Every structure is written in structure tokens, then in C-alpha cells.
Amino acid sequence: MVQGAVFGFFVGTALAGTIGLPSWVGPALAPLGATVTGGFALVRYYRFRYAITGGTLAVESGVFARQSREIPLGRIQNVDLRQGVVNRLLGLTVVDFETAGGSTTEASLDAVAPEEADRLRRLVQRYGRDSDERDAATTETSTDEPAGSGPTEHDEVTDLFAFSWRDLLTYAVVSVRPAAPVLTLAGLPLGGDLVAAVVRFNLTLVGAEPALTPSVLDTFGPPRLVALALLTLVQFLLTALLVSVVLTVVEYYDFRLFREGDDLRYQRGLVRRYSGTIPLSKVQTVTVKENVLMRRFGLATLVVETAGYSGGNQQSAQGVAVPMAPREEVYELARDIEPFGTFEFERPPTRARRRYAFRFAFVATVLTGVGYAVDTFGLGTGFWWVLLGLFVLVPPAAHFRWRHRGFVLDDDVLATRSGFWSQTTRIVPYYRVQTVFVGRSPFQRRRDLATVTADTASTASIFGGSATVYDVDEATASDLRAELRRRLYTDLLARKRARLTASDNE
Structure with missing residues (x-):
């Protein structure tokens, strides 16, 4: 109702100013x-129903166009719980059900009591884990049941990780x-005016007229241009640091990770609270991320991806098991999720480094050419040659890219590594590999190089986040493709035999 009142007020005000309607139209439309x-919200509420019947979550919704959706509980990968500010005030929780069918939410219950949300999460969790309880879960339950009814047994909960204020x-x-x-200013109603005010202030500091016109640059000399650019850069970096710190604190406040039976469960958030489960039995890829600063201080981030669910969709922390911890602790937890040994990465051949040098040199040439054109036909400072310094950075850039790429075939997993500024190590169990393909660009074929990609069913793979071995010899x-195929079949057969043996013993 509040949203409708605000919308009606602004529409009425806009119409009054555009077509000359009386000024009371705005308040009247509120x-x-x-x-x-x-x-509409009331009708939508009464037209929305959900029930768990015969091992299936059934959801019926829609006011004008009715929709009926049935989701087998065994296909549900994750159950996420979230509370906005209004939800927390009213004691309600939004429940999102994620399946392996894609990166979007398959069904959302907006909103139920926290006790009912926890009951649904536990019911789905037990259904996917134990076939005996799966049969018991076929007993019909619905929204008419009192909150907290149904299975009442609880798995042992173990604290794995928690953020202190210092860590946060x-x-x-x-x-x-x-x-x-940039994103913050774009979302503010007066973001453009704020940027203009800062620019006028900077022009005043360097001794220019605070006028936002191209003619202002005509009175600038090279020293004042450089001073303006450096001042703007420093302001941008400080603003980025401040805004990023605030957003991170709000997002990861009170982050805690638990182990509940065979699942990981996290909770986080200051203004909006999030809670979700990561079923270990459905993990597709384990990823360790380290940017330059993290590597300097021996820290890392752990991301766990399941089918249709990863660290990049609705919330930025979905799939993040540990936002930041000492590197050894992160790898220890990763080994608990998917066992593997110590990695000794095999780097690409040295001719791949020459390929990287050529690519960076091409970029430096383009930037220098653009700078020369802008300076010659626009600014006229005569300092375009400063961009030639980019070529000095080409050899170290090529070396660092080559040095931070590699792969290793462990007994149980394939591990790949790439990235300098943000190093990513992806760990894929052989039995989770879906497809393996080899790609060769025209430039790679000239140097007898190729790239091997191992896809899994996680969302990250859909958006280019697969485990990739860059620039290895064609042979x-x-x-590597043949070996991955062989290990995939060997691992699958071994797991099938283990399941049959366990079934016979029972």
C-alpha cells in the first residue's frame, strides 16, 4: 500500500506539471x-497456496494468470532464507528454493513464519539425504499445519567459522x-548532481573556473591537467574504499558457518538477514580465491558451488562458505568438503609467455595510438609520449600471467589456477565432470597451444567459470582430455560399486 501511495503521488504530480492539471491531483492519487x-496484494495473498505432497513441493499462484508448479524435493539443491527490514519487523521470512535447472530461483514463498521456514528447510534437507525419511516425507503436509509440525529430529550442529569485528x-x-x-551514485536520485559538485570543487582547487564546459580546458596547462587527474583519482579510490567497506560490513555482519549433518549452513547480514544451506553431497566445484592483498597476508576466500547455484547470482555471497580466513584454514575446510592432496601446479610452456607479451604489447600500442590522436587533435599538450611507458610493463605483466596459471591432476580431483590480481583455484572432483573440450584459437595454433575446459553442472560453468587449463601443448x-575421461568413468564405477556393496550389507 505504501508503494502504491508513493507511486500514485509521483504520477499525479508529474501529470499536474506536464498537462496542467490542478495541484491537488498528486495528493488525491496517493x-x-x-x-x-x-x-491486488490481498487477492494475490489469497490466491497463493503451497503444499508438500508425495515428495513434491506444489505451488499455486497468480491473480489473472494462474500458475501451478510442482518441484520434486529430491531436485531441490538449496533452500535459502532471507529477511528484509520489513520482514524482520513483522516476524516473516522469505524462502527461496533453488534447483539444478538454472541460476534463477525455482520457487519463492514470500513470506512465512521463521519456524515454518526452518521446518521446510529441514524437511528438504532430510528428504534429499535419506531414502527412508524420503518415504516418510510423502505424508501430506500443507500450510494448514501448525508451524513446526512434521519431522522433529535435529541434526547435530557444529560451528565451523565466525567473523569477529576485526576479521570483518x-x-x-x-x-x-x-x-x-559508481554503482552507488547511479542508484542515488541526485547522484549526477553530486558528481558535478565534486568536479566544480576540484576545478576550484586547481585554480580554474568552476564551470562544467569544454572551454574550461582551453585555459589548462599540462601541470593543472595532471593535478586535476591525480586529485580525481585519489578521491575515487578513497570513495571506493569507504563505500566498499560499508557495503561489506552491512552484507557480512555476523557471518557464521555451521555444519548440520551433511550440509553447510550460513547466516549473515546487518540490515537484511540471509541464511542458506549448501548440501555437501551435491557440491560440484570448490573454489579458492585470493586477491593480491589477501595473498600478501596469507588470506583466502572459499566458494562452494552446487548445481544451479553459485557465488554470482541473486546475492553476492551465495555459495561463499568462508568469506576470508587464513589460507591454511581455508584449504583444510576445502579438504573436508572434497578430499585432495597438496598441489604442485604444472605451468604452461614458456612460449605461452611470449604469446601473453604479444597480447599486452598490442594493447599498449592501441592505447598509445588513441592517446596520440586525442592529444594531437584535442588537448594539444604534447605529452602523449608518456603512454609509451606502458611498454615497460609488458614483460612483467606477461610473466605474472604465465606464472599464475597452471593445473594439476590429483588422485581425486582436477585443480586449475589462473589470475594475478585475483587468483582463482578451482577444484573439481572427477565424478562431477560433465564435459571436457579442447579449444584452439588461431593465435594458439600458431604456437601449438590449446586450452582444456572441464565443465560441471554449477551455475559458474554456465557463465564462464569452468575449470580451465590455459595454453598447454596440443599433445x-x-x-589431458583422454585422462579426464578415463578418470571420470573409473570414479563413477568405483562409487557405483561402493553403493551396491553398502546396499548388500544392509
Whole structure:
């Protein structure tokens, strides 16, 4: 109703100013908007039903177009709980059900009591884990049941990780988001005016007229241009640090990780509270991420991806098991999730480093050419040649890219590593590999190089986050594809025999 009232007021005000309607139209449309949206919400509430029947979650919704959706409980990968500010005030929780069918939420219950949300989460958790309880779960339960009814047994809960204030602030500083101020200003109603005010202030500091016109640059000399650029850069970096720290604290406040039976469960959030489960039996990929600052202080982030669910969809922390912890502790937890040994990565051949040098040199040439054109036909400072310094950075950039890429075939997993500024190590169990393919670009074929990609069913793979072995010999790439295929079948057969043996023993 509040949203409808605000919308009606602004629409009425806009119409009054555009077509000359009386000024009372805006306030008059506010109660009309509240009535319409409130009535629609009430009808939507009464038309929404859900029930768990025969091992299936059934959801019926829709006011004008009715929708009926049935989701087998065994296909549900994750159950996420979240509370916005209004939800927390009213004692309600939104329950999202994620399946392996894609990166979007399959069904959402908006909203139920916290006790009912926890009951649904536990019911789905037990259904996917134990076939005996799966048969028991076929007994019909519905929204008419009192909250907390149904199975009452609880798994043992073990605390695995918790953020202290010191850890939270450290993580907020070392995980700075450069795009934070841009996104924040874009979301503010007066963001453009704020940027203009800062620019006028900077022009005043360098001794120029505070006028936002191209003619202002005509009175600038090279020293004042450089001073303006450096001042703006420092302001941007400080703003990015401040905004990023605030967003990280709000997002990861009171982050805690638990082990509940065979699942991981996390909770986090200051303004909006989030809670979710990560079923260990459905883990597709384990990822360890370390940016430059984290590597300097021996810290890392652990991301666990399941089918149709990973660290990049609805909330930025979905799938994040540990936002930041000492590197050894992160790898110890990763080994508890998916056992593996100590990695000794095999780097690409040295000719791949020459390929990287050529690519970076090409980029430096393009940037220098653009700078020369802008300076010659626009600024006229004569300092375009400063961009030639980019070529000095080409050899170290190529070396660091080559040095931070590699792969290893462990007894149970494939591990790949890439990235300098943000190093990513992906660990994929052989039995989770879906497809393996070898790619060769025209530039790779010139140097007899190839790239091997091992896809899994996680959402990260859909959006280019697969375990990738970059720039290895063509012969090595072919052997690696064949070896991954062999280990995949061997691992699957071994697991099948283990299940049959366990069934016979029972």
C-alpha cells in the first residue's frame, strides 16, 4: 500500500506539471494507488497456496494468470532464507528454493513464519539425504499445519567459522570493490548532481573556473591537467574504499558457518538477514580465491558451488562458505568438503609467455595510438609520449600471467589456477565432470597451444567459470582430455560399486 501511495503521488504530480492539471491531483492519487495495490496484494495473498505432497513441493499462484508448479524435493539443491527490514519487523521470512535447472530461483514463498521456514528447510534437507525419511516425507503436509509440525529430529550442529569485528573490517579493506562508488551514485536520485559538485570543487582547487564546459580546458596547462587527474583519482579510490567497506560490513555482519549433518549452513547480514544451506553431497566445484592483498597476508576466500547455484547470482555471497580466513584454514575446510592432496601446479610452456607479451604489447600500442590522436587533435599538450611507458610493463605483466596459471591432476580431483590480481583455484572432483573440450584459437595454433575446459553442472560453468587449463601443448591437451575421461568413468564405477556393496550389507 505504501508503494502504491508513493507511486500514485509521483504520477499525479508529474501529470499536474506536464498537462496542467490542478495541484491537488498528486495528493488525491496517493490513496487511490494505495487502494489499488493493497487490493491486488490481498487477492494475490489469497490466491497463493503451497503444499508438500508425495515428495513434491506444489505451488499455486497468480491473480489473472494462474500458475501451478510442482518441484520434486529430491531436485531441490538449496533452500535459502532471507529477511528484509520489513520482514524482520513483522516476524516473516522469505524462502527461496533453488534447483539444478538454472541460476534463477525455482520457487519463492514470500513470506512465512521463521519456524515454518526452518521446518521446510529441514524437511528438504532430510528428504534429499535419506531414502527412508524420503518415504516418510510423502505424508501430506500443507500450510494448514501448525508451524513446526512434521519431522522433529535435529541434526547435530557444529560451528565451523565466525567473523569477529576485526576479521570483518580486515575483509572489508582487502576486498575493496572499485565499482562500488559508481554503482552507488547511479542508484542515488541526485547522484549526477553530486558528481558535478565534486568536479566544480576540484576545478576550484586547481585554480580554474568552476564551470562544467569544454572551454574550461582551453585555459589548462599540462601541470593543472595532471593535478586535476591525480586529485580525481585519489578521491575515487578513497570513495571506493569507504563505500566498499560499508557495503561489506552491512552484507557480512555476523557471518557464521555451521555444519548440520551433511550440509553447510550460513547466516549473515546487518540490515537484511540471509541464511542458506549448501548440501555437501551435491557440491560440484570448490573454489579458492585470493586477491593480491589477501595473498600478501596469507588470506583466502572459499566458494562452494552446487548445481544451479553459485557465488554470482541473486546475492553476492551465495555459495561463499568462508568469506576470508587464513589460507591454511581455508584449504583444510576445502579438504573436508572434497578430499585432495597438496598441489604442485604444472605451468604452461614458456612460449605461452611470449604469446601473453604479444597480447599486452598490442594493447599498449592501441592505447598509445588513441592517446596520440586525442592529444594531437584535442588537448594539444604534447605529452602523449608518456603512454609509451606502458611498454615497460609488458614483460612483467606477461610473466605474472604465465606464472599464475597452471593445473594439476590429483588422485581425486582436477585443480586449475589462473589470475594475478585475483587468483582463482578451482577444484573439481572427477565424478562431477560433465564435459571436457579442447579449444584452439588461431593465435594458439600458431604456437601449438590449446586450452582444456572441464565443465560441471554449477551455475559458474554456465557463465564462464569452468575449470580451465590455459595454453598447454596440443599433445598435452589431447592427453589431458583422454585422462579426464578415463578418470571420470573409473570414479563413477568405483562409487557405483561402493553403493551396491553398502546396499548388500544392509
